[in-house]
Every structure is written in structure tokens, then in C-alpha cells.
Amino acid sequence: MYKLITSDMDETLLSDKKVITPATVAAIKRASATGVYFVPNTGRSFNSIQDNLIQLGLSQKPDQYVISYNGAAIIENQQNRVLQVNALPYEIVEQLFKIGMREHLCVHVYTVDELYIWNMNDKETDYLNGRVTGWKLMHEDSLKFLQQTPITKIIFNIEAEAQRLSMQDYVEKNVDFALNISFSSDRYIEFNDPSADKGQAVLALAAKLGIKPSEVIAVGDNSNDLPMIKAAGLGVSVANGRDFVQAEANYVTQADNNHDPLAEIINKFIFEEE
Structure with a gap:
């Protein structure tokens, strides 16, 4: 049963x-x-x-x-x-965040209680409306304000599957950490701690x-x-x-x-x- x-x-x-x-x-x-x-x-x-x-x-x-x-x-x-x-090490989140910024992606950073979004766009706003409320827009190119806060995951909004797969390959080769990498909603690549x-x-x-x-x-x-x-x-x-x-x-x-x-x-x- x-x-x-x-x-x-x-x-x-x-x-x-x-x-x-x-x-x-x-x-x-x-x-x-x-x-x-x-x-x-x-x-x-x-x-x-x-x-x-x-x-x-x-x-x-x-x-x-x-x-x-x-x-x-x-x-x-x-x-x-x-x-x-089960949070990610801050240093790894910071490294991923810099990759997302360099590629001019829309980046979501989750703590236990908050969602922070860098480089929001209209299509992403339309998708999130009705699903997520209360996100906070980031206007600075730094995560230092979260250095002492557990970060549960970081994700990139990449709508093309080939580009998501390419990003996975790049991160696996350039980030020295055994990330749990997954995809969701045919629009996100997501990074979690392996635990x-x-x-x-x-x-x-x-x-x-x-x-x-x-x-x-x-x-x-x-x-x-x-x-x-x-x-x-x-x-x-x-x-x-x-x-x-x-x-x-x-x-x-x-x-x-x-x-x-x-x-x-x-x-x-x-x-x-x-």
C-alpha cells in the first residue's frame, strides 16, 4: 500500500x-x-x-x-x-553567479526565505507571475550581502535546450565542485549542493x-x-x-x-x- x-x-x-x-x-x-x-x-x-x-x-x-x-x-x-x-557553499554560488553575469543571463538566487533575481526580463516576469511572488530584484553585481546566509540553489534562465546543455558542460569543466545540475520547465538550468x-x-x-x-x-x-x-x-x-x-x-x-x-x-x- x-x-x-x-x-x-x-x-x-x-x-x-x-x-x-x-x-x-x-x-x-x-x-x-x-x-x-x-x-x-x-x-x-x-x-x-x-x-x-x-x-x-x-x-x-x-x-x-x-x-x-x-x-x-x-x-x-x-x-x-x-x-x-542542504545549502551550497557561498564560494561556489559566487563563482556561478559571475558566470551568469558574464553571459548576461537572468539569474535566480534562493535562500531559505527569499528569492533574489539579477537581470530580470519581461518574458521571465510573465512566466513567474501566478507562480512566484515577492521576489527581490538585485541591482548590484555582487552577492556579498548573502555571504553569511544559507543559499539553497542558484539557477539560470536559458530557454534554448542546446544552450542549457552547453552551459552544463562549461560549468562541469570549470567549477571544481560536484554540483547537482538539473533542468526544469524547459527554461532553467539549476545548481544545487550534491546533498x-x-x-x-x-x-x-x-x-x-x-x-x-x-x-x-x-x-x-x-x-x-x-x-x-x-x-x-x-x-x-x-x-x-x-x-x-x-x-x-x-x-x-x-x-x-x-x-x-x-x-x-x-x-x-x-x-x-x-
């Missing part, structure tokens, strides 16, 4: 209109009522999904959780209590809850979701997932993110309804 479902947010749980549709909300509430944990597992901040938690009936609940920043933080929903942080990925985080949370990996369902669509898809007892790709994600999944939904894939998964694997 599956006891925990963990799901990516953008392009998985959320539709292209940036909402959780009513059928999915109903299915998640139904599963939660039977004692199944539903844990959002996102590259974004836990602060950015509070409205979604309210919609799902999970906001400010004790013994309910969110995994954020690609696994760099585990949060208990009640009072947004931070349980675990931080969605798979390691969900296994740590499951162990805390006394849940076996075989009792976990993990759902996603892109490369930053692969660690949890591989780690879970049932790894699931939504129908709109990248081909390489579908190839690693135990199950691929018939529905894409606009047509309630989480409801499909819950009905099939939690309640054994076709």
Missing part, C-alpha cells in the same frame, strides 16, 4: 494556467482523508505555494510537509517550520515518517524530478513529461498536466479504481 505521494508542481500538479484543477484537488483531499501524505516537491520556495496548500487543505497543518528548492529544504507546514537545509535533490529529500522525509521507499509514489516531468522518480517505489511521469523522464518511470499517465494526472494516479494506485 502506498502511504506517501510526492509531486512536482509546475508542469505536473499545476496546469498550464498555473492552477490545480478541481478534480485533482478532490482526489488529493480524498487520499489525505485516508492518511496518505501528499507532499509537494518543488524547485520553488515553500512560500510560493502557500495558496496551493490552502486549496488542498494542507496549509499550516502539523505533520504535513513540503520539499523545496529541489530537495535543499524540508518544511513542516505548521508555522512553515524548517526541518532540514540536495528531490529523491534524497523524499527518502529522508519518508524515513522520518516510518515509510518505506516502496510505499512512496513520486510524480514529475523533467530532469530535476528524476532522482525522486528513481528513488520511489512507484516513479511516475505525467504524459507531458520529457521522453527521458518517461523512459525512467514505472508508469506514464494517460493525462497531461492539464487533464488531472494526479487524480488518475490516486484513483488507480491508492483506490485501485480504473
Whole structure:
């Protein structure tokens, strides 16, 4: 029996209109009522999904959780209590930031509580609106103000896949640190500490809850979701997932993110309804 479902947010749980549709909300509430944990597992901040938690009936609940920043933080929903942080060394973030500046990229820098953005552009603003609020624009070419603050991840907005892959190759050759590098939303290359990925985080949370990996369902669509898809007892790709994600999944939904894939998964694997 599956006891925990963990799901990516953008392009998985959320539709292209940036909402959780009513059928999915109903299915998640139904599963939660039977004692199944539903844990959002996102590259974004836990602060950015509070409205979604309210919609799902999970906001400010004790013994309910969110995994954020690609696994760099585990949060208990009640009072947004931070349980675990796996931060990047400041020197590595600074090196990556200088690479992003040199290439004139839009760069996001995440702490546990804040998102700072350097070189914002209109297309990026349009994408973030409705997903993320309260970011802070950086007007100086320095991260010194964050030198004593844990940084959970840094990402570059690069929309062309070939350029994302080229950037990955460049960073791997020029940054002397075993970064966890992943891609998301077909627009970002993301850099985390090697101790931080969605798979390691969900296994740590499951162990805390006394849940076996075989009792976990993990759902996603892109490369930053692969660690949890591989780690879970049932790894699931939504129908709109990248081909390489579908190839690693135990199950691929018939529905894409606009047509309630989480409801499909819950009905099939939690309640054994076709």
C-alpha cells in the first residue's frame, strides 16, 4: 500500500494556467482523508505555494510537509517550520553567479526565505507571475550581502535546450565542485549542493515518517524530478513529461498536466479504481 505521494508542481500538479484543477484537488483531499501524505516537491520556495496548500487543505497543518528548492529544504507546514537545509557553499554560488553575469543571463538566487533575481526580463516576469511572488530584484553585481546566509540553489534562465546543455558542460569543466545540475520547465538550468535533490529529500522525509521507499509514489516531468522518480517505489511521469523522464518511470499517465494526472494516479494506485 502506498502511504506517501510526492509531486512536482509546475508542469505536473499545476496546469498550464498555473492552477490545480478541481478534480485533482478532490482526489488529493480524498487520499489525505485516508492518511496518505501528499507532499509537494518543488524547485520553488515553500512560500510560493502557500495558496496551493490552502486549496488542498494542507496549509499550516502539523505533520504535513513540503520539499523545496529541489530537495535543499524540508518544511513542516505548521508555522512553515524548517526541518532540514542542504545549502551550497557561498564560494561556489559566487563563482556561478559571475558566470551568469558574464553571459548576461537572468539569474535566480534562493535562500531559505527569499528569492533574489539579477537581470530580470519581461518574458521571465510573465512566466513567474501566478507562480512566484515577492521576489527581490538585485541591482548590484555582487552577492556579498548573502555571504553569511544559507543559499539553497542558484539557477539560470536559458530557454534554448542546446544552450542549457552547453552551459552544463562549461560549468562541469570549470567549477571544481560536484554540483547537482538539473533542468526544469524547459527554461532553467539549476545548481544545487550534491546533498540536495528531490529523491534524497523524499527518502529522508519518508524515513522520518516510518515509510518505506516502496510505499512512496513520486510524480514529475523533467530532469530535476528524476532522482525522486528513481528513488520511489512507484516513479511516475505525467504524459507531458520529457521522453527521458518517461523512459525512467514505472508508469506514464494517460493525462497531461492539464487533464488531472494526479487524480488518475490516486484513483488507480491508492483506490485501485480504473
